[in-house]
Amino acid sequence: xxxxxxxxxxxxxxxxxxxxxxxxxxxxxxxxxxxxxxxxxxxxxxxxxxxxxxxxxxxxxxxxxxxxxxxxxxxxxxxxxxxxxxxxxxxxxxxxxxxxxxxxxxxxxxxxxx
Numbered sequence: 001x002x003x004x005x006x007x008x009x010x011x012x013x014x015x016x017x018x019x020x021x022x023x024x025x026x027x028x029x030x031x032x033x034x035x036x037x038x039x040x041x042x043x044x045x046x047x048x049x050x051x052x053x054x055x056x057x058x059x060x061x062x063x064x065x066x067x068x069x070x071x072x073x074x075x076x077x078x079x080x081x082x083x084x085x086x087x088x089x090x091x092x093x094x095x096x097x098x099x100x101x102x103x104x105x106x107x108x109x110x111x112x113x114x
Contacts, residue, residue, distance in 0.1 A: 009045035028103040045083040
């Protein structure tokens with residue numbers, strides 16, 4: 001999937017590299033891993049474990065995370081690899097809660113513009 005401010009990470013090797021060398025921040029609903037890249041645009045990955053729920057629940061959480069990122073990507077600095085991991089608490093969250101968690105993580109990871 002192509003975002004306005006980045007592309008989607010798909011390869012397991014890329015995910016493992018960011019997990020190993022990236023910086024992480026977490027809150028109740030989400031975990032974020034951030035690593036600087038040298039390509040000038042953001043690469044985004046989303047991960048939802050089977051512990052969160054069945055496929056319907058996991059896809060709903062993934063859609064909420066993707067939409068929240070899409071609407072807030074213009075406030076993020078370019079040139080980062082970012083992975084979002086949902087926690088079990090996210091299965092009961094609505095869109096506003098996911099968006100608030102994501103904005104909080106952007107601020108804590110120091111990737112907001114301005």
